Amino acid sequence: MTSFRSNSYNVVICGAGPAGLMAAYQLGKLTGCGGRILILDKKEPWKEPIFCAEAVSTHRLNSLWPIDESWVRGSISGIYFTSPKGYKAEFFSKDCGRLLDRSKFHHAIADACVEAGVECRFDALVKCISRDGDGWNLKVQVDGEMFSLTTRAFIDASGPGCRLTRGISCIEGLETGDTDLEPGIFAIAEGIPHDRDHIELLYGSEFEGGYGWIFPRDGKEVNVGFVLSKDAKPGMPLREKLKHFIATHYPGASVKAIYGGMIACGQSKKPLAKCGLFKAGDAASCVNPMSRSGIVEALLSGKITAEAVHEWLDAADDSARARIEASVLDRWMAALGKSHLQIAKAKPGLAKIKDEQFDKAAKRLSRLPREKQTLLRIFFAVLWSCPSVIWKMRSFLH
Ligand SMILES: Cc1cc2nc3c(=O)[nH]c(=O)nc-3n(C[C@H](O)[C@H](O)[C@H](O)COP(=O)(O)OP(=O)(O)OC[C@H]3O[C@@H](n4cnc5c(N)ncnc54)[C@H](O)[C@@H]3O)c2cc1C
Structure with missing residues (x-):
């Protein structure tokens, strides 16, 4: 199967790791089955190997x-x-x-996403994204075939150091997931x-x-x-x-x-959302800087992002949407970001211990x-x- 249910979505999530799966599941639940939520990954999230100590x-x-x-x-x-x-x-x-067993864990969340009415495509590589009017345009490759999709909001949960969101002028300054x-x-x-x-x-x-x-x-x-x-x-x-x-x-x-x-x-203080583009999980540099644990952090970041996106979808106007976007960093800071900033400061000390x-x-x-x-x-x-x-x-x- 290569075609999508629609070519226009309310929210598209790129990346079906813990952050993206959690965001998709929460949005499915919050918006009801008719929410037009799509999650994309280039591979099945349960496909081994998963690069993690678990x-x-x-x-x-x-x-x-x-x-x-x-x-x-x-x-x-x-x-x-x-x-x-x-x-x-x-x-x-x-x-x-x-x-x-992260493979089975991902499978369980993906199953819950389907039950929550989320369209899951785990054969779709997001090649590039661009600003399109009030929303985003995505070029997606499935089995060598290119598709063009539009979405009001886009969640980048594509893991560390992702290049998808780089070089787009309207979101300059946004966290790039490589701290x-x-x-x-x-x-x-x-x-x-x-x-x-x-x-x-x-x-x-x-x-x-x-x-x-x-x-x-x-x-x-x-x-x-x-x-x-x-x-x-x-x-x-x-x-x-x-x-x-x-x-x-x-x-x-x-x-x-x-x-x-x-x-x-590392933990930065860069914004996590702008112009309807939201970052979650490793793509938002949410890993604990000292223990380097990122699974639970990605789940939490996915949940926080989904709640903000849900409010954003219902917001009355651009200024309300901009306020919600700005609040994503505050929400993350209140949940874990502040403590990550402190831990990050202490990290160089560990390297000096003989x-x-x-x-x-x-x-x-x-x-x-x-x-x-x-x-x-x-x-x-x-x-x-x-x-x-x-x-x-x-x-x-x-
Ligand atoms: C060696 C190692 C050991 C670790 N051990 C632990 C540990 O023991 N405990 C712990 O808590 N954390 C650990 N971590 C960290 C943890 O794995 C990550 O923090 C966590 O996986 C982040 O989840 P995520 O959803 O943000 O991103 P990811 O799990 O990286 O998921 C991103 C997804 O996006 C998809 N994707 C990327 N680009 C595209 C694209 N263009 N189109 C479509 N799909 C795309 C990828 O295929 C991937 O499935 C470890 C990490 C490493 C590298």
């Missing part, structure tokens, strides 16, 4: 999308913070996080010792201002990888660096596949009994050596 906070996810165990790989009851020499501090909190763009890479591997209900975060100069991770998958496999700061100079291709890291630290491991992607890990300091702090913490290693206690226990390490990472599961 860890989320249980309660933050649950507050946005009720958890269904059918799309969960496992539960997390803690984090090991591991220093360069291998000292481990443990934060234990029963059922604090989940490891998702602190950092490289992340991971392998699906077996033979790496790990705890099935803990994630492990690894620190040290090896990660050049970022961190490494080992996240369990099915008891045998893990997702092992790292994110580096945007200024990192790894001196070799990331793929080689990851292979070298695994071979050095886990000589018994076998690597099944390696994937990588970029993460927009390997010895990480070792000292983790060694000290590892001596505390587990039940005493609450985030608060951990914080005070390391206060004298490097207080920032764990405190800054609490956002992962908080």
